[in-house]
Amino acid sequence: MSEIEFRGVGKTYPGGTTAVSDLDLRIESGSFTVFVGPSGCGKTTSMRMINRMIVPTTGTITVAGQDISTVDPVRLRLGIGYVIQQAGLLPHRTVLDNVATVPVLRGQSRRAARRDALAVLDRVGLDHALAERYPAQLSGGQQQRVGVARALAADPPILLMDEPFSAVDPVVREELQAEMQRLQADLHKTIVFVTHDIDEAIKLGDRIAVFGRGGVLQQYDSPQRVLAEPATDFVADFAGRDRGYRGLSFRAADDVALHEIRSVTAAQVPELRLEAGEWVLVVDDSRRPIGWVDVTGVERVRAGHALAESMSAGGSLFSPGADLRQALDAAISSPSGIGVAVDDSGAVTGGLLATEVLDRLAAQRSDEDAARNRHFFEQEQTR
Ligand SMILES: Nc1ncnc2c1ncn2[C@@H]1O[C@H](COP(=O)(O)OP(=O)(O)OP(=O)(O)O)[C@@H](O)[C@H]1O
Numbered sequence: 537m538s539e540i541e542f543r544g545v546g547k548t549y550p551g552g553t554t555a556v557s558d559l560d561l562r563i564e565s566g567s568f569t570v571f572v573g574p575s576g577c578g579k580t581t582s583m584r585m586i587n588r589m590i591v592p593t594t595g596t597i598t599v600a601g602q603d604i605s606t607v608d609p610v611r612l613r614l615g616i617g618y619v620i621q622q623a624g625l626l627p628h629r630t631v632l633d634n635v636a637t638v639p640v641l642r643g644q645s646r647r648a649a650r651r652d653a654l655a656v657l658d659r660v661g662l663d664h665a666l667a668e669r670y671p672a673q674l675s676g677g678q679q680q681r682v683g684v685a686r687a688l689a690a691d692p693p694i695l696l697m698d699e700p701f702s703a704v705d706p707v708v709r710e711e712l713q714a715e716m717q718r719l720q721a722d723l724h725k726t727i728v729f730v731t732h733d734i735d736e737a738i739k740l741g742d743r744i745a746v747f748g749r750g751g752v753l754q755q756y757d758s759p760q761r762v763l764a765e766p767a768t769d770f771v772a773d774f775a776g777r778d779r780g781y782r783g784l785s786f787r788a789a790d791d792v793a794l795h796e797i798r799s800v801t802a803a804q805v806p807e808l809r810l811e812a813g814e815w816v817l818v819v820d821d822s823r824r825p826i827g828w829v830d831v832t833g834v835e836r837v838r839a840g841h842a843l844a845e846s847m848s849a850g851g852s853l854f855s856p857g858a859d860l861r862q863a864l865d866a867a868i869s870s871p872s873g874i875g876v877a878v879d880d881s882g883a884v885t886g887g888l889l890a891t892e893v894l895d896r897l898a899a900q901r902s903d904e905d906a907a908r909n910r911h912f913f914e915q916e917q918t919r
Pocket residue numbers: 549550551553554555573574575576577578579580581582732
């Protein structure tokens with residue numbers, strides 16, 4: 537068990553800045569908790585008080601029921617992995633030795649620690665070929681993976697992650713987020729993750745703690761509830777005007793209708809007879825989508841231009857198990873207005889329309905509103 541609890545915790549720095557005010561928070565063992573909020577609202581300070589890098593001014597923090605102010609900080613930190621932005625790797629040690637650092641410090645033989653480190657590299661999706669490189673010889677995303685591997689190597693029950701993915705580009709960031717979700721599904725660590733990005737918080741967190749100015753906790757709730765029922769105007773503002781749209785990611789899209797899509801292979805494109813405004817999907821031999829063509833595209837191909845230059849790139853795809861947000865994204869990012877649905881192998885299974893996705897949303901919401909209002913009318917009658 538590795539539950540973390542803050543009771544009446546405050547931190548005022550020597551200069552007089554109050555970074556955290558009267559924080560009460562219980563982080564369940566095995567949960568993924570995200571501290572989110574704008575810059576300077578005390579997220580990092582709150583996180584660093586968990587491993588005693590920062591000492592609170594008031595209040596108590598317990599880990600697994602034990603007041604951490606009574607635990608030797610070195611011993612405490614052996615059970616708490618820590619991942620930071622830019623990975624914080626030792627520049628003069630190889631990837632493998634970086635990952636093996638803490639186990640060696642804990643007394644494991646170097647040979648055994650290096651062997652185990654290789655297994656951890658597998659866990660975080662890093663090729664063994666990278667093991668003997670130095671950090672500077674890796675991409676930003678690879679460095680972050682090494683940072684995560686190093687934190688996992690000692691198999692600590694708790695993992696603290698301070699903006700670990702904020703310095704990498706958006707595509708790599710999504711990959712790292714997905715990797716984290718996969719890892720957590722396997723490992724069930726108690727993870728505390730700091731970010732200022734509400735989308736990252738919603739994606740990763742089982743629970744989100746939204747911090748506001750002066751380090752005041754505004755809401756501690758599931759991502760769904762932070763979006764649907766913001767506790768304060770600050771949370772509503774921070775979660776953004778498009779929080780209704782973000783909330784679509786919690787709605788299943790399995791009942792959205794799929795229509796047949798008109799599709800051709802690349803070889804068939806020159807034969808197409810299209811009206812203005814008509815679109816046809818180009819697929820490969822395994823029926824995987826390549827792009828869309830309209831009448832202009834077909835004319836360009838006939839005039840001898842390469843197909844790749846004549847097509848319009850497809851939008852995002854709608855995969856099995858995806859939610860309403862992905863369904864709507866697929867439809868509105870497609871040049872034809874038709875979202876492309878694919879199966880697990882990536883082959884086209886049909887098309888979906890934005891208007892029908894919105895109809896599904898309206899139907900789901902009207903059921904929920906009816907259920908809420910029924911309760912309201914019952915209350916009226918019993919008065
Ligand atoms: N060592 C320090 N001495 C004095 N003030 C500090 C110190 N560390 C942080 N602060 C101040 O405490 C407040 C909270 O900082 P903290 O880093 O916890 O916020 P944060 O929410 O993590 O912000 P960011 O996202 O920018 O890292 C800020 O006003 C900051 O300037």
